[in-house]
Amino acid sequence: MGALDDVDDLRGWLALAEKLGEVRSIHGAHWDKEIGAASEANYKSAAPPALVFDDIVGYPPGMRVLTASMSNARRLGMTLRLGTDLDDRALIEALRSKPGEWGANASRYTVNEVETGPVKEHVIGPENADLLAFPVPQWHEADGGRYIGTGCAVFTTDPETGVLNAGAYRMQVQNGGRAASVNIEAGKHGAAHVREWFAREGRAPVTASFGHDPLLLVVAGTEVPAGVSELEYAGAVRGRPVDVIRGEVTGLPLPATAEIAVEGWLYPERREQEGPFGEWTGYYSGGTEPVLTMDIERIYHRNDPVQLGAPPGKPPHDYSYMRSVMKSAMIQDALIQSGLPGVEGVWAHEAGGGRQLLAVAVQQRYAGHARQVGYLAAQMPAAAYMNKFVVVVDADVNPRSLNDVVWAMCTRTDPAEDIETMRQTWGSRVDPLREQGVPPFNTRAVIDACRPWTRLEAFPRVAEASEELLDRVTRRWPDVLGGMR
Numbered sequence: 001m002g003a004l005d006d007v008d009d010l011r012g013w014l015a016l017a018e019k020l021g022e023v024r025s026i027h028g029a030h031w032d033k034e035i036g037a038a039s040e041a042n043y044k045s046a047a048p049p050a051l052v053f054d055d056i057v058g059y060p061p062g063m064r065v066l067t068a069s070m071s072n073a074r075r076l077g078m079t080l081r082l083g084t085d086l087d088d089r090a091l092i093e094a095l096r097s098k099p100g101e102w103g104a105n106a107s108r109y110t111v112n113e114v115e116t117g118p119v120k121e122h123v124i125g126p127e128n129a130d131l132l133a134f135p136v137p138q139w140h141e142a143d144g145g146r147y148i149g150t151g152c153a154v155f156t157t158d159p160e161t162g163v164l165n166a167g168a169y170r171m172q173v174q175n176g177g178r179a180a181s182v183n184i185e186a187g188k189h190g191a192a193h194v195r196e197w198f199a200r201e202g203r204a205p206v207t208a209s210f211g212h213d214p215l216l217l218v219v220a221g222t223e224v225p226a227g228v229s230e231l232e233y234a235g236a237v238r239g240r241p242v243d244v245i246r247g248e249v250t251g252l253p254l255p256a257t258a259e260i261a262v263e264g265w266l267y268p269e270r271r272e273q274e275g276p277f278g279e280w281t282g283y284y285s286g287g288t289e290p291v292l293t294m295d296i297e298r299i300y301h302r303n304d305p306v307q308l309g310a311p312p313g314k315p316p317h318d319y320s321y322m323r324s325v326m327k328s329a330m331i332q333d334a335l336i337q338s339g340l341p342g343v344e345g346v347w348a349h350e351a352g353g354g355r356q357l358l359a360v361a362v363q364q365r366y367a368g369h370a371r372q373v374g375y376l377a378a379q380m381p382a383a384a385y386m387n388k389f390v391v392v393v394d395a396d397v398n399p400r401s402l403n404d405v406v407w408a409m410c411t412r413t414d415p416a417e418d419i420e421t422m423r424q425t426w427g428s429r430v431d432p433l434r435e436q437g438v439p440p441f442n443t444r445a446v447i448d449a450c451r452p453w454t455r456l457e458a459f460p461r462v463a464e465a466s467e468e469l470l471d472r473v474t475r476r477w478p479d480v481l482g483g484m485r
Ligand SMILES: Cc1cc2nc3c(=O)[nH]c(=O)nc-3n(C[C@H](O)[C@H](O)[C@H](O)COP(=O)(O)O)c2cc1C
Pocket: 150, 151, 152, 165, 166, 167, 168, 169, 170, 171, 183, 184, 185, 186, 187, 188, 189, 190, 191, 217, 220, 221, 222, 223, 224, 310, 311, 319
């Protein structure tokens, strides 16, 4: 893979992406809403490049912010070390069965502890800690503050086993830059670690990185199975362990090549008002609540650091493509590994933020098979958080095509018979439907959009020309029809 093997940090990643023509620069944008809005305009375009913001108003040149890092197949494929010229189809093909392999191999890639690294070019103690010394964006117009942690990796450990977890949990700058809140939703691995530390020691050590090889964002921001360390998982993806240094205060690891990193402790009572924030659901739906906040004990950073931004919002947003691709691959892998036969394809649609709308294509083998696929898909650990709809379609329907999935629903689902609902399932604080003060349950539906098992043979034939006939006519009139298939 050559050039891909050399990528070790965000700078290496950027250099390769630039060489591939995948990066554009914007100079002179303001951290206050302009970086966010320019990024949003980019996500909505047909082929969003990665954007590097430099010469940010009020900050020295060189202090950069990167967005849209993985908003297309080429850059996501590159980040996952699968190739530098993949399109959507090739990426999905290349990813097949990979998440399971990476998880299985992770323990062979124990992190490599090093004495020091570029992240220690500058080390700042609590007395001088100021996160606003960096051009931290106010991403959306109605956000409650500036968020340094969007594409971040927050590290915690299990106090009993020492297993390290990395989660992308958003971090808002607090207390004029001397503190940052860490917004971990209940049920996430980091939340369990913090709870256990509180019970044992009364405080929880935390480190966080705000600029790194985007691969670390993929693993931190995706539901890697519990007990598998995300850094080892990243090592398995790269085929090489990740170098870490130990934080001077907490002893927790940090990527040695991080651009900016912090450490500190969370205490049960130390909270600050957090939010609102434009969420991945497409709303400012989380409101403002007191959230665990850490006073910054150390800031480490490189010269001219690059923040890895990944602001959500109404999809498509910064990481909705990455999430759709990763979720789809992980859920498909998990369903197949569960022993379920006939699963031909899974797609977690961007319109549902990669979580709320799953389409699963199945080759029906027995009565009840389609519903079994639907129920299981809705509750697999990789899918359960905030799923709302699972649409099960026959194998002749492309689960990635929203048009074809909706067509199957309209023609193969009898609403009174074929929609099953589940209650008190794993929802989220950021669900716009949740009422204040109510625990974050949701409900969800399995929509069976397969031909009824009892009429499989007798169901009307699809009114669509056969592949053979289509091939014949496109070959006959290539000037007119050649580019259409
Ligand atoms: C850019 C980005 C931001 C995210 N922000 C949050 C957040 O603020 N809180 C949260 O609980 N999950 C957030 N997530 C989702 C978690 O990172 C994801 O569920 C991940 O699997 C959590 O790690 P864990 O499974 O080890 O707990 C975010 C994901 C991404 C990609």
